[in-house]
Amino acid sequence: MLRRHPALAPSSQLTDYLLTTRTLQYIVVGLSFFVVVPLVTYTFYYPSFHSDxxxxxxxxxxxxxxxxxxxxxxxxxxxxxxxxxxxRLDIFGNDHYLGHIYSTLLPRLRPSHVIVVGDLFSSQWISDEEFDLRTRRYKNRIFRHPSLYDTPTPVFLNLSGNHDIGYAHDVTDSRVRRFEKHFGQLNFVVTGDDFRIIGFNSMSLDGSLDDDDKGQASFTRDVRNFLEEQMKVNFIGTTILATHVPLHKQGGICIDQPYFTYYGEKSEQLIREQNMLSEESSQWLLNGFFGEGRARHGVIINGHDHDGCLVRHTMVKGEPRWNVAAIATGDTRYQYDYDNSDSSGVLEVTVRSMMGEYGGNVGLLKGTWNAAREDYIFTFSLCPFGKQHIWWATYVIAIICACASVIAFIGLPFLDEKTRGVFITGTMKPPILNCDPISHKSRNTIPVSPPTSGRQTPVNFFFSGGKAQKID
Structure with a gap:
């Protein structure tokens, strides 16, 4: 029977050691199987868990x-x-959390268009250097080029938000220039065979035309002139209006209530903050693009209200006025068909924020071409990944398990071999030894000798410093 030097590893300690090692190995295997595997599976295949x-x-x-x-x-x-x-660590993790959502859905869904509905950044007050830095993070960490995912390149559109260029009275030439340098024009139109997407600077739409102290009035004139030109186009296809600030709604329809603040007196219309467009501007947009004599089917998409909302605008019969009502969909897909009396009117989709605290959401808007009617039937659903804690937990626990696996299956056995010592088995008459467990040295040493005749007793030797010490 092999035994170890009592001063180095008594049998009870060795047993405890072996139990500790195996226990750690069992824990690592169990944690990997019951925690890491489910987390990783959900994190990278979460659309399959919400396939509907x-x-x-x-x-x-x-x-x-x-x-x-x-x-x-x-x-x-x-x-x-x-x-x-x-x-800094939270910002780094948040970038990759948002990027994970995009990189998971892009190759899976292969969209024709990707639209970020404004508020790309958290503040319009940052310096040009910080704006450039966040732009690099935005393009290199979050919305990376589709060629990296082996998928057809969609049309990628970025809308300006109040945290990108400011509300009406805060918009400046320098903020607009740096945004358009990296993300394209504030006002644009993308036209297909049977549709057009019109994006515009909704922050300046309600601005004052007399607000010339810092040039804000020019942006208000620009966006209004642009929209008037598009209203005059005799377009018979489907119009998709893309705006950051939602259209006006009465209180209680969506989470956000009507809210406006101004610099100075309200009559000056120097807008400081707004939750939605004014009722006047909203009615003007609806009548101009979907009113009498125009294609009365289309969709409006926007953001700003982080909680999201889904509503339907219907025109009052015989009047150039529109009513709005909420659509309760729960966690299901909603189908919009303007020829159906239950879903007639204009659909407005306010996309719930993709920020972690709101669940990492992405809106899926599908326009299915109806060849018989030669137009689109739209469906919309909201696809959530989950809070950012899921992403953090997946990577942190996976790293911990990887480190624990190295220790449990490689490190501890390796250290055990190094500290166990070298054992041989021999036979000889057992002499009386005086061992000092404190100093770990034997006061009696014996040379290795051949077995003697007569009755032989198995003994063990521990080699230390070139001498063989008998182990009791």
């Missing part, structure tokens, strides 16, 4: 179908020299 709302409708597909991925208010933050390590 995280996929396009299974109806027949046509090359003319529209497949829009809508991202609301990422509002990525920044750090400076005074920021703590925790803040």
């Amino acid at each position: 709302i995280c996929s396009w409708p299974s109806a027949s597909r046509s090359p003319r179908d529209l497949r829009l991925l809508l991202f609301g208010d990422p509002q990525i933050r920044g750090a400076d020299k005074s920021s703590s390590l925790r803040t």
Whole structure:
């Protein structure tokens, strides 16, 4: 029977050691199987767990179908020299959390268009250097080029939000220039065979035309002139209006209530903050694009209200006025068909924010081409990933398990072999030894000798310092 030197590893300690090692190995295996595997599976395949709302409708597909991925208010933050390590780590993790949502859905859904409905960044007051830094993070960490995912390149559209260029009275030439340099024009139109997407600077729409002290009036004139030109176009297809600020609604329809604040007196219309467009501007947009004598079917998409909302605007018969009503969908897909009396009117989709605290949401807007009617039937669903804690937990626990696996299956056995000593088995008459367990040295040493004749007793030797010490 092999035994160890009592001063180094008594049998009870060795047993405890072996139990501790095996226990750690069992814990690592159990944690990996019951925690890491489910977390990793959900994190990278979460659309499969929500297949009813995280996929396009299974109806027949046509090359003319529209497949829009809508991202609301990422509002990525920044750090400076005074920021703590925790803040920097949180920003780093948040970038990759948002990027994970995009990179998971893009190759899976292969959209025709990707639209970020404004508030790309968290503040319009940042310097040009910080704006450039966040732009690089936005493009390199979050919304990376589709070629990296081996998927067809969609049309990628970025709308300006109040945290990108400011509300009406805060919009300046420098803020507009730096936004348009990296993300394209504030006011634009993308036209297809049977549809058009019109994006515009909704922050300046309600601005004052007399607000010339810093040039804000020019932006208000620009957006109004642009929209008037598009209203005059004799377009018979489907119009999709893309705006950051939602249209006006009475209190209680959506989470956000009507809210407006101004610089100075209200009569000056120097807007400081607004939750939605004014009722006057909202009615003007609805009549101009969907009123009498125009194509009365289309969709309006926007963000700003982080909780999201889904409503339907219907025109009052015989009047150039529109009513609005909420659509209760729960966690299901909603189908909008303007020829159906239950869903007639204009659909307005306010996309719930993709920020972690709101659940990492993405809007899926599908326009299915109806060849018989030569127009689109739209469906919308909201696909949530979950709070950012899921992403953090997946990576942190996976790293811990990986480190624990190295220790349990490689490190501890390796250390055991190094500290166990070298044992041999021999036979000889047992002499009396005086061992000092404190100093770990034997006061009696014996040389290794051949077995003697007569009765032989098995003994063990521990080699130390070139001498063989008998182990009792």
